[in-house]
Amino acid sequence: MASACTKYELRCNECGKSYGNQPLSACSECLAPLEVQYDLESVRGRFTRETIAAGPANIWRYKELLPIPEGFLPDLPVGFTPLVRAKNLGKRIGADHLYVKNDAVCFPTLSFKDRVVSVALANAQAFGFTTVGCSSTGNLANSTAAQAARLGLKACILVPADLEYAKILNTQVYGARLVRIDGNYDHVNRLCTLIADEYNWGFVNVNLRPYYAEGSKTVGYEIAEQLGWKLPDNVVCPMAGGSLIRKIRKAFKELIALGLVEPKDVKFFGAQATGCSPISHAVKQGWDYIEPQRPSTIARSLAIGNPADGPAAAKMIQETGGWAEDVSDVELVSGIQELAEAEGIFTETAGGVTTAVTARLYAQGRISRDETTVVCITGNGLKTTDALEGRFTAEASVKPKLAAFDEYIRAVDGDLIGTGELQLAGGVR
Numbered sequence: 001m002a003s004a005c006t007k008y009e010l011r012c013n014e015c016g017k018s019y020g021n022q023p024l025s026a027c028s029e030c031l032a033p034l035e036v037q038y039d040l041e042s043v044r045g046r047f048t049r050e051t052i053a054a055g056p057a058n059i060w061r062y063k064e065l066l067p068i069p070e071g072f073l074p075d076l077p078v079g080f081t082p083l084v085r086a087k088n089l090g091k092r093i094g095a096d097h098l099y100v101k102n103d104a105v106c107f108p109t110l111s112f113k114d115r116v117v118s119v120a121l122a123n124a125q126a127f128g129f130t131t132v133g134c135s136s137t138g139n140l141a142n143s144t145a146a147q148a149a150r151l152g153l154k155a156c157i158l159v160p161a162d163l164e165y166a167k168i169l170n171t172q173v174y175g176a177r178l179v180r181i182d183g184n185y186d187h188v189n190r191l192c193t194l195i196a197d198e199y200n201w202g203f204v205n206v207n208l209r210p211y212y213a214e215g216s217k218t219v220g221y222e223i224a225e226q227l228g229w230k231l232p233d234n235v236v237c238p239m240a241g242g243s244l245i246r247k248i249r250k251a252f253k254e255l256i257a258l259g260l261v262e263p264k265d266v267k268f269f270g271a272q273a274t275g276c277s278p279i280s281h282a283v284k285q286g287w288d289y290i291e292p293q294r295p296s297t298i299a300r301s302l303a304i305g306n307p308a309d310g311p312a313a314a315k316m317i318q319e320t321g322g323w324a325e326d327v328s329d330v331e332l333v334s335g336i337q338e339l340a341e342a343e344g345i346f347t348e349t350a351g352g353v354t355t356a357v358t359a360r361l362y363a364q365g366r367i368s369r370d371e372t373t374v375v376c377i378t379g380n381g382l383k384t385t386d387a388l389e390g391r392f393t394a395e396a397s398v399k400p401k402l403a404a405f406d407e408y409i410r411a412v413d414g415d416l417i418g419t420g421e422l423q424l425a426g427g428v429r
């Protein structure tokens, strides 16, 4: 069997200059981000609905269009998360064909970052790095620490000092060195650029960023496959660095080019927290550039004030005829609760942002109720329980006696008893 390897290399987004394959994220001529480009013809015939269906039930079923080095043997079953019909949430917000792509349950660390880290670390090994790391707003830290442990790589991870406790613990438990930096994410990221050069470390979202970013395409492939090889009308996606939303579109374009789906102009809608909304602000202004902001929001996983892929994301959203919106911290907390109550999915602050923005887009009429819309839920609520602090008070305890319980439940929630009696009557009949 011919073991033809997919041809890919780094190219500059702006000027098109080629860089081969190396740990590098920006063009030396124009400083624009580098992006992995494929020779799509080299995979025609090897990337089909059939070859994909014959692959494993994880992101490696799409490995022909992922930048993984020759000889890399995929091991972790990352991704292939559920795409669920969200009828209840749809009813609440006036959407007839609403789906949730649920990366709150991604393996191994419960966010979509598991996808990007697995692709980045495959390359870190091939480039010979023995220490890896990242600058992170939390989820990336968790995933890098976990996957480095499994691969036997040393990990050094830098985060803003004010990160949620659960995200810090979820990094340290894997034995990674975690360094809290006095500053916001943008300070941390700049420092990481210097560190990566100084010590020759492989930082997944710095010098390995072009490879890392390709991992996000798997969200797009999965959405198309799980819709029965059809594209939705709209995608609503949270934005931090602005990478994920662009890569979902890239995935759709590749599927169209290779004939796996019918061509369709999918609209992309970006979601941010108002306290850090440089990309949604740019879209609303009609800009193709970003005015950096100083983040101030509890949606820390989205709190990147100077997003690397922000200009490209803003431009892309406008090209597709989509839109971007941002919501307050109060609204995002309601969004968390809304998704949990309607669909039984507990998401983190970023998912609260995405849910609240989706509701607003329907209310504004930017998305109409008969269209098919996929909402990308990217992280798990158990990591940001601080956001809900004070929402649910611990009630007084009750004696272990039926009479005591009966008195209590009638006082606090008499409606519950009503339904209980009905079911009992039905059972006896």
Ligand SMILES: *Cc1c(COP(=O)(O)O)cnc(C)c1O
Pocket (backbone or CB within 6 Å): 111, 112, 113, 139, 140, 238, 239, 240, 241, 242, 243, 244, 245, 301, 302, 348, 350, 351, 378, 379
């Ligand atoms: C990192 C992250 C995002 C945004 O990703 P970008 O590709 O940087 O835009 C969205 N949601 C969650 C939960 C994240 O951790």
Ligand SMILES: [Zn+2]
Pocket (backbone or CB within 6 Å): 012, 013, 014, 015, 016, 017, 027, 028, 029, 030, 031, 032
């Ligand atoms: Zn360039």
